[in-house]
Amino acid sequence: MDLGLTETQELLKNAAREFLENECPEQHVRDMEEDEKGYSPVLWQQMAEQGWQGLLIPEAHGGAGFDFLDLSVLLEEFGRALVPGPFMSTVLGGAVPLMEIGSDAQQAEFLPKIASGDLIFTLALTEPSARFDESGVQAKATVSGNEVTFDGTKLFVSDANVADYMIVAGRSAKGVTLGIVATQQAGVTINQLQTIARDKQCEVVLKGAKGQLLGTDGGGWAALQPVLQKYTVAECAYMVGLSQMDFEIAVDYAKERVQFGRPIGSFQAIQHKCADMVTDVDGSRFIMYKAAWAISSGQPAADTQIAVNMAKAWCSEATRRVVAHGQQIHGGIGFTKDYKIQLFFRRQKRAELAFGDSDFHREAVAQQLGL
Amino acid sequence: MDWSDSPEQANFRKEVRAFIQKELPERYRSGEDSGEELSGGWQADRKSEDPTKRDVAMAWADSLAKRGWIAPAWPKEYGGAGLTTIEQFIYNQEMAEAAAPMPGGMGVSMLGPTLIVHGTDEQKAEHLPKILSGEVAWAQGYSEPGAGSDLASLQTRAVRDGDEYVINGQKIWTSGGHLADWLFALVRTDAEAPKHRGISFVMMDIKSQGLSLRPLINMGWKHHFNETFFEDVRIPVKNRIGEENRGWYVGMTLLDFERSGIAGAISYKRGQGQIKKFLNTDEGKSFKRVDANMVRLELADRAIETEVLFNFAFRIVSIQNRGMVPNYEASVNKMFGSEVHQRLARSETKLWGLYGNVWDPKSKYAPMGAQHVQDYVGSVPHTIFSGSSEIQRNVIATRGLGLPRG
Numbered sequence A: 001m002d003l004g005l006t007e008t009q010e011l012l013k014n015a016a017r018e019f020l021e022n023e024c025p026e027q028h029v030r031d032m033e034e035d036e037k038g039y040s041p042v043l044w045q046q047m048a049e050q051g052w053q054g055l056l057i058p059e060a061h062g063g064a065g066f067d068f069l070d071l072s073v074l075l076e077e078f079g080r081a082l083v084p085g086p087f088m089s090t091v092l093g094g095a096v097p098l099m100e101i102g103s104d105a106q107q108a109e110f111l112p113k114i115a116s117g118d119l120i121f122t123l124a125l126t127e128p129s130a131r132f133d134e135s136g137v138q139a140k141a142t143v144s145g146n147e148v149t150f151d152g153t154k155l156f157v158s159d160a161n162v163a164d165y166m167i168v169a170g171r172s173a174k175g176v177t178l179g180i181v182a183t184q185q186a187g188v189t190i191n192q193l194q195t196i197a198r199d200k201q202c203e204v205v206l207k208g209a210k211g212q213l214l215g216t217d218g219g220g221w222a223a224l225q226p227v228l229q230k231y232t233v234a235e236c237a238y239m240v241g242l243s244q245m246d247f248e249i250a251v252d253y254a255k256e257r258v259q260f261g262r263p264i265g266s267f268q269a270i271q272h273k274c275a276d277m278v279t280d281v282d283g284s285r286f287i288m289y290k291a292a293w294a295i296s297s298g299q300p301a302a303d304t305q306i307a308v309n310m311a312k313a314w315c316s317e318a319t320r321r322v323v324a325h326g327q328q329i330h331g332g333i334g335f336t337k338d339y340k341i342q343l344f345f346r347r348q349k350r351a352e353l354a355f356g357d358s359d360f361h362r363e364a365v366a367q368q369l370g371l
Numbered sequence B: 001m002d003w004s005d006s007p008e009q010a011n012f013r014k015e016v017r018a019f020i021q022k023e024l025p026e027r028y029r030s031g032e033d034s035g036e037e038l039s040g041g042w043q044a045d046r047k048s049e050d051p052t053k054r055d056v057a058m059a060w061a062d063s064l065a066k067r068g069w070i071a072p073a074w075p076k077e078y079g080g081a082g083l084t085t086i087e088q089f090i091y092n093q094e095m096a097e098a099a100a101p102m103p104g105g106m107g108v109s110m111l112g113p114t115l116i117v118h119g120t121d122e123q124k125a126e127h128l129p130k131i132l133s134g135e136v137a138w139a140q141g142y143s144e145p146g147a148g149s150d151l152a153s154l155q156t157r158a159v160r161d162g163d164e165y166v167i168n169g170q171k172i173w174t175s176g177g178h179l180a181d182w183l184f185a186l187v188r189t190d191a192e193a194p195k196h197r198g199i200s201f202v203m204m205d206i207k208s209q210g211l212s213l214r215p216l217i218n219m220g221w222k223h224h225f226n227e228t229f230f231e232d233v234r235i236p237v238k239n240r241i242g243e244e245n246r247g248w249y250v251g252m253t254l255l256d257f258e259r260s261g262i263a264g265a266i267s268y269k270r271g272q273g274q275i276k277k278f279l280n281t282d283e284g285k286s287f288k289r290v291d292a293n294m295v296r297l298e299l300a301d302r303a304i305e306t307e308v309l310f311n312f313a314f315r316i317v318s319i320q321n322r323g324m325v326p327n328y329e330a331s332v333n334k335m336f337g338s339e340v341h342q343r344l345a346r347s348e349t350k351l352w353g354l355y356g357n358v359w360d361p362k363s364k365y366a367p368m369g370a371q372h373v374q375d376y377v378g379s380v381p382h383t384i385f386s387g388s389s390e391i392q393r394n395v396i397a398t399r400g401l402g403l404p405r406g
């Protein structure tokens, strides 16, 4: 029983923090909001040299062979630095499903290139129905041997604009079926959406788009469950780091900003907001790590599932409260584009909605508790 | 990060569990009479008119005492079990899981540790064994009508007269004073000094001449706390713990107790499980409101908050187990835990609609013995005592986050 980091995790965290403070400063985050691609290939390569894209990937495939809990530690730092780009898409949406259900050949083909930073992946799951449950997958999948052809529209697909491959979920006669689909082909049309976080989410229109079958025909939904669990917790980790930084910025500001002849942080109304912020951030951190630990250490399936749902239900709301307080504490300056706090506010909303917001996960918790 | 037991921890847990399984008296197994906070639980049994209640209370205390588990955190040389913080945590977890009553009260949690650190050998020899044997129960006389959150402004005077102090003044909110044998109190021994520097820590027999208690009935119509009056109460100077005028600091002493507050989270979770069971019975179904979907999601939120509270508790014990002292984290637990408690009681009461206002536990119209509406009232003071939620937030902001004091 211990809620502290291990030595390895400490090292990973410190290295990540130092690296990201240098290589992913606020200006980079801002630049990427306006950038067509939304990421820097130079930084992407540097991250691969740190071993991050391959952190989870087994050493045999060129990765570092760390576990999911370790990755969560790294992602907390990503949230703190608001790292833009296709990292989560590639790791959670690409490497993880390949590791879960990819054939030996598929793993050998793709995992080393993900680890080396040569391939970008994403997960094309949601559709215009914007649902995260099984019935949300309605795009047509036609299986023929090891090949699968997709027709339909996938929506809110992160980083499809720069991805080399997508893991696409479609529906065949046998049920949800996954495929590894190259984006550079005639049957794939990608349109970027403008979003609150100015990240790169896309509409992906598939017309006879072909790819390799991933897993079995009709076995896609079951295969996706561990992927969704990890992706959901990864979003929580990002929110934890993001809200921690938002909170730190707000507390610093409260110490410096003077009104009525004293720092606003000496006013109890501000102090109590700060106390609530740290409670929400810390609460988010541990409920997220509990879920990450449950996944990593292979706790019983039911315990893991409810831990994931609880984490996302809580983090989505708690970090929203944090960034709202962050804005309030800053007064008018917080509402300007030039000041940094709004970067956190806008990104929190993206993560809050991704893979189910509080309402979605709260309902799942209620069902599992038999309420 | 690891939420599971190490092999040693698992062994110790097994030991505690087996002990409870074997020794916990039948009367406490229902969980009905043991944890009833508004009426005093074990402390009340100990002084009950009913001899069987008294016998059961003492039998349980005896089995615990044999292992030093009345005061598991005290060092062995004083009759405790000298458990490490993580062992205390496991002990507290298992006792809470079983809803087993914890004898000892304030003698074990507050007076004993203070004596162990600051007491003379004579004081320790006189008082510690009686706390452990259950012979003497203690009450705490800190708060006064004019000194609540600002405790250091207390005014009860102790004037030295030879080798005695003469005490005059009033304490209030003295929990369990009517069940206690002795009182420990903070009194003012120097009226001129700055307020924290003129206070002494003293002990007195609650039957001392000139000391009187007047019951205060709480909003749950229960007699839990009292007013305590001192009219020329004379106590020997040797009943002072620590130096004269250093009582504030003596009172702040903390032994190496685990401070996770895990018992709260466990009882909330157990309560949620009991509701689920009850709702599956015919009786439960007859009480459940038809428009329960809103409250259903509210209860899911409460379950999630309980999970957050569990983690806060685990964090505290992790910090302690690493040999560090929790700072603002302990305030977070107290504040968040007491606020979850109130929200939980509110949501659980809401589940029963109109039946939620039946107070009589024995009424056939009281779902689950009216425990939720009773808790709705009973949880009210939890955000007040032991440092109110506002005080905790002040502490988190100033001591924890370094914000300037107002």
Ligand SMILES: Cc1cc2nc3c(=O)[nH]c(=O)nc-3n(C[C@H](O)[C@H](O)[C@H](O)COP(=O)(O)OP(=O)(O)OC[C@H]3O[C@@H](n4cnc5c(N)ncnc54)[C@H](O)[C@@H]3O)c2cc1C
Residues within 6 Å of the ligand: B139, B140, B141, B142, B143, B145, B147, B148, B149, B150, B172, B173, B174, B175, B176, B225, B381, B384, B385, B386, B387, B388, B389, B390, B391, B394
């Ligand atoms: C059930 C119960 C049992 C108790 N048992 C005991 C006992 O056994 N022995 C004992 O000595 N005492 C006991 N107490 C007393 C308890 O410690 C006090 O109630 C507590 O310290 C608060 O003091 P108060 O009631 O005077 O409220 P006040 O201090 O007057 O507070 C009133 C309100 O003002 C707020 N407030 C006060 N100061 C500040 C500030 N600086 N900033 C912001 N808000 C502030 C408080 O948060 C609260 O909301 C008990 C109390 C209760 C309710």
